[in-house]
Amino acid sequence: MSRSLIVVSSLLAGAAAFSVAASCIDFGYRVPAVPDAAPADAAPDGSSACVEGAVAPSTSGPQINLITLNVDKAVVNVTPGTVVTWNNTDTMVHTVTAGVPGAPRPPAQGGFDSGDIPAGGKWAWRFCNARNAVYFCKTHASQMSGYRVVVAP
Numbered sequence: 001m002s003r004s005l006i007v008v009s010s011l012l013a014g015a016a017a018f019s020v021a022a023s024c025i026d027f028g029y030r031v032p033a034v035p036d037a038a039p040a041d042a043a044p045d046g047s048s049a050c051v052e053g054a055v056a057p058s059t060s061g062p063q064i065n066l067i068t069l070n071v072d073k074a075v076v077n078v079t080p081g082t083v084v085t086w087n088n089t090d091t092m093v094h095t096v097t098a099g100v101p102g103a104p105r106p107p108a109q110g111g112f113d114s115g116d117i118p119a120g121g122k123w124a125w126r127f128c129n130a131r132n133a134v135y136f137c138k139t140h141a142s143q144m145s146g147y148r149v150v151v152a153p
Contacts, residue, residue: 012086035049051126052125052128052129053112053126055083057087061082062082064085064087064147065089065091066104067090069143076148078149079151079152080128080129080151082129083124083126087121087122088117092119093139094117095116095117096114097113097122097136099136101136132149132150132151
């Protein structure tokens with residue numbers, strides 16, 4: 001009798017452990033903490049060497065396509081000064097918003113927000129400061145989040 005009780009309790013403990021493990025699958029993808037944005041580097045004459053911010057979309061440089069509730073490049077690596085352009089190739093309106101759903105990163109902390117990008121529209125941002133810029137779509141936050149632009153020299 002006690003042996004069957006041990007087997008049953010072991011099976012229950014194993015099932016509980018499996019259900020916890022099955023709900024917390026680790027795919028090995030780590031999103032590093034986003035450091036606070038540093039001020040733009042200054043040139044020797046004291047002027048700003050790079051001005052980070054929204055710029056006119058470009059056909060050169062990294063292009064990220066917003067497609068059917070996703071992006072075609074989840075992680076893009078760039079050097080400081082690079083202009084990244086997002087192209088909305090979807091039929092729905094999307095945004096490119098720094099931060100994570102429920103916690104957008106404000107501009108004063110290095111954040112950005114494209115506002116609505118209509119179908120066929122484009123939006124671009126010049127990245128000057130080394131960092132991991134995590135972004136998401138406010139319109140589809142539960143489906144489109146965790147994307148990154150990694151800015152490193």
